[in-house]
Amino acid sequence: AQKVTQAQTEISVVEKEDVTLDCVYETRDTTYYLFWYKQPPSGELVFLIRRNSFDEQNEISGRYSWNFQKSTSSFNFTITASQVVDSAVYFCALSTYSNYQLIWGAGTKLIIKP
Amino acid sequence: DGGITQSPKYLFRKEGQNVTLSCEQNLNHDAMYWYRQDPGQGLRLIYYSQIVNDFQKGDIAEGYSVSREKKESFPLTVTSAQKNPTAFYLCASTVRNTEAFFGQGTRLTVV
Numbered sequence: 613a614q615k616v617t618q619a620q621t622e623i624s625v626v627e628k629e630d631v632t633l634d635c636v637y638e639t640r641d642t643t644y645y646l647f648w649y650k651q652p653p654s655g656e657l658v659f660l661i662r663r664n665s666f667d668e669q670n671e672i673s674g675r676y677s678w679n680f681q682k683s684t685s686s687f688n689f690t691i692t693a694s695q696v697v698d699s700a701v702y703f704c705a706l707s708t709y710s711n712y713q714l715i716w717g718a719g720t721k722l723i724i725k726p
Numbered sequence: 727d728g729g730i731t732q733s734p735k736y737l738f739r740k741e742g743q744n745v746t747l748s749c750e751q752n753l754n755h756d757a758m759y760w761y762r763q764d765p766g767q768g769l770r771l772i773y774y775s776q777i778v779n780d781f782q783k784g785d786i787a788e789g790y791s792v793s794r795e796k797k798e799s800f801p802l803t804v805t806s807a808q809k810n811p812t813a814f815y816l817c818a819s820t821v822r823n824t825e826a827f828f829g830q831g832t833r834l835t836v837v
Contacts, residue, residue: 645823647825647826654830655814655816655830655831655833656828656829656830656831657816657818657826657828658828659825659826659827662824662825664823703768703769707823709823713759713771713774714759714818714820714826716768716769717768718767718768719767719768721766
């Protein structure tokens, strides 16, 4: 079975704090892909990153960074020096080579207070 | 510019009425998807299509129908059999194992 778990339903921090959003996945496939999306209040989903199962390098893009650890089946997302504009719902998703439907986590609502 | 266009942005349906949500993409993607999102909830898959003239039911297909006569188009009809259709509907497209691109969504309300 394939599954994505985002255990944090809602996180609230004060601006400029660092915040980490957790994502744990389950799959028996050896080839798979992990994604993070941002959904601002407008509703449209914005793609942030894709990572394949053979690439465990961490990724940094400005204030955003991602930590992929196969040993713990986790793909966590950290925002450094958070800003009010980061307030959104963030989704983690999984697809596999054998079934490329996206399996979605329930999402984490991130609230950044000024 | 390449992308996915959903229309209308807002749609109101009367009880017992069928309505059709439009989704068009010019990304030359093979696969297209329809998701439903209720307030404060995640995405639930309604239907998906991996090639023209073929589509499969997702987790919550009852009360919905789709067609895929052209690669670019994947309209969703919300039928009168869907008893609680008020929700936010998102269309997406993708090439195998790459990121999905999403439309801006349609907010459907029953009046």
